[in-house]
Structures are given as C-alpha cells and as structure tokens.
Amino acid sequence: MTITSDVHAAVAPSDRGDRIGRGLAAFASLATVGAFADGIIRMTDAADDRL
Numbered sequence: 001m002t003i004t005s006d007v008h009a010a011v012a013p014s015d016r017g018d019r020i021g022r023g024l025a026a027f028a029s030l031a032t033v034g035a036f037a038d039g040i041i042r043m044t045d046a047a048d049d050r051l
Contacts, residue, residue, distance in 0.1 A: 013021065043051075 012018075
C-alpha cells in the first residue's frame, strides 16, 4: 500500500523579502502604538461636556 500526499512544503521567503516584511510589521506596530498614545492624549485633553 502506497500513501501519497498532495501537500507541498512551504518555501521560505528570501532574505530580502523577510527583512522587508519584518520592517513593515515593525513600522505598523509603531504606528499602532503612536495612534493609541495619541488617542489617550486627546481623551485626557477633552472637556467633560465632550466626553
């Protein structure tokens, strides 16, 4: 009995592609933290009647 599989092994990205992806992920995470901090600052500066 022979067992066959149509599953192909995943191919790792090139070094350049990996660095670009990691850089974009780092940029996105920094932008998210910055937007979160900006939201907190805006909320603390808002007047009570606006909240």
